[in-house]
Structure formats: structure tokens, C-alpha cells
Amino acid sequence: MSVDAAPVSELPDPRDFGLPVVTEDDLPDELGTLVARVHDLVDAVAHTEAGSAELAQASATVHELTERLNVKRRDIGAMLERPRSDGGADYETLTNVVSGRSNPAAPPLVLEHTDDGVRARVTLNGTYQGPPGLAHGGWVAAMLDQVLGSASAAAGMVGLTANLDVNYRNPTPLNAPLELTARVTGTERRKVFVSAEIRHNGEVTAEGTAVMVRLDVPG
Numbered sequence: 434m435s436v437d438a439a440p441v442s443e444l445p446d447p448r449d450f451g452l453p454v455v456t457e458d459d460l461p462d463e464l465g466t467l468v469a470r471v472h473d474l475v476d477a478v479a480h481t482e483a484g485s486a487e488l489a490q491a492s493a494t495v496h497e498l499t500e501r502l503n504v505k506r507r508d509i510g511a512m513l514e515r516p517r518s519d520g521g522a523d524y525e526t527l528t529n530v531v532s533g534r535s536n537p538a539a540p541p542l543v544l545e546h547t548d549d550g551v552r553a554r555v556t557l558n559g560t561y562q563g564p565p566g567l568a569h570g571g572w573v574a575a576m577l578d579q580v581l582g583s584a585s586a587a588a589g590m591v592g593l594t595a596n597l598d599v600n601y602r603n604p605t606p607l608n609a610p611l612e613l614t615a616r617v618t619g620t621e622r623r624k625v626f627v628s629a630e631i632r633h634n635g636e637v638t639a640e641g642t643a644v645m646v647r648l649d650v651p652g
């Protein structure tokens with residue numbers, strides 16, 4: 434595979450795509466705490482064997498909370514800007530379902546840049562279940578898609594997934610630490626070829642490759 438596009442260090446600015454941008458200073462610490470607690474709440478709801486009186490009271494409380502939080506809603510598509518040590522900025526979709534900082538549905542998957550791409554660590558609770566006791570294959574694909582896209586973005590090439598291939602080598606366990614790694618393997622015009630794996634205890638559970646098509650800044 435050849436590489437015919439030199440990676441750039443500057444990511445496109447989401448503002449140039451008309452997207453709202455927030456900084457970490459705009460996000461109260463209490464939002465992070467709420468997100469983590471609601472994440473745990475979803476797991477509790479999925480697995481509770483509480484009685485009907487307890488369930489009725491819980492649903493009334495949750496309904497009231499939902500109405501209170503909906504009074505002031507953020508625009509969809511908001512991007513979080515994080516300063517990098519080299520003076521540039523990283524961007525992530527605030528409510529991204531796999532890794533979004535404000536999304537309680539996200540596991541959450543914590544990403545970092547490596548010398549050749551990105552690495553992420555995640556532990557999936559029982560709400561990501563497909564087969565009994567195992568991670569859902571669609572979610573495995575979603576996590577691979579995320580790190581594949583992030584590897585492309587980390588190399589300065591933000592794009593959309595045009596094609597995703599997944600091979601499930603071993604069952605992906607729940608409630609166990611997983612490591613995901615991804616890197617760019619080549620480029621051809623706007624196409625960015627990327628490759629990723631999920632490992633548990635060093636053993637590959639799934640691997641994926643994707644073709645990302647690089648987005649050009651409007652104008």
C-alpha cells in the first residue's frame with residue numbers, strides 16, 4: 434500500500450463546517466459526574482430485580498429529572514476542542530456514542546495518540562451485551578470504526594467511513610479491560626486506509642480495516 438498524501442498536523446477547524454465548538458472550560462465538572470452516574474443508572478435499570486413500587490418511584494424520579502435537564506439543550510453536532518501540548522487543538526464530537534464526553538451511552542472509551550496511531554482502553558458493562566455474557570458484535574464494529582476514524586484524524590486526515598470490514602476472532606468479554614489500537618496503513622487520493630484491533634489480555638478478539646474518505650474543508 435502506498436502513501437501519497439503527507440499527513441498534516443493541523444486538523445480542520447469544525448467552525449469551518451458550521452459546527453458549534455465548546456471548550457473543556459464550558460463543561461462543568463458536575464456534567465462529568467452526572468454522565469458517569471447516568472451510565473451506571475442505565476446498567477442498574479437493565480439488571481434490576483427491584484419490585485414494582487420501587488420501579489414506579491424510580492421512573493417518576495427519572496421522568497422529572499429528564500424534564501429538568503431538557504429545559505436547556507445543547508445543539509446537536511457540538512464539537513469539544515481540546516488544546517494539544519504543541520499549541521494545536523484536537524476535536525471530538527461531544528455526544529459521540531462511543532467516546533463522547535457528555536454521552537452516558539458511551540462506555541466510555543478513552544483515546545490517546547501513539548507514535549503510529551491511536552490506542553484506546555475501555556471496559557464494557559452488561560449493557561453492551563449481545564450473546565449472553567459477551568459484547569454485541571455491532572458494538573465491537575462501532576468501537577473499531579471509532580478508533581479507525583480517530584487514527585485517520587490523528588494523522589491529520591478527518592474523514593467519513595466509506596467501507597468497514599470486521600473479523601471476529603474470539604468473543605469480546607464484558608466487564609473486562611479491552612485495548613484497541615489503530616493506524617493509517619496508506620492513502621490514495623482522498624482515500625485513507627486504516628487498520629485496527631481489539632485485544633483482551635493481549636489476545637486479539639476482533640480486527641477491522643476501513644476506507645475513510647477525507648473531508649475537504651468547504652470553500
Ligand SMILES: CCCCCCCC/C=C\CCCCCCCC(=O)SCCNC(=O)CCNC(=O)[C@H](O)C(C)(C)COP(=O)(O)OP(=O)(O)OC[C@H]1O[C@@H](n2cnc3c(N)ncnc32)[C@H](O)[C@@H]1OP(=O)(O)O
Nearest residue numbers: 445447450524578579582583586593594595596622644646
Ligand atoms: C466535520 C468536521 C470535523 C472537523 C474536525 C473533526 C475531528 C474529528 C476527530 C475524530 C474523528 C472522529 C472519528 C469518527 C469515527 C466514526 C466514523 C463514522 O462513523 S462515519 C459515519 C458512517 N459513514 C458515513 O455516513 C459515510 C456515508 N458515505 C458518504 O457520505 C460518501 O459515500 C463518502 C463521503 C464516503 C464518499 O463520497 P464522495 O462523493 O465524497 O466521494 P466519492 O467520489 O464517492 O469517493 C471518493 C473515493 O473513495 C472511494 N470510495 C467511495 N466509497 C467507497 C467504498 N464503499 N469502498 C471503497 N472505496 C470507496 C471512491 O471510489 C473514490 O476513490 P478514487 O479516488 O476514485 O479512487
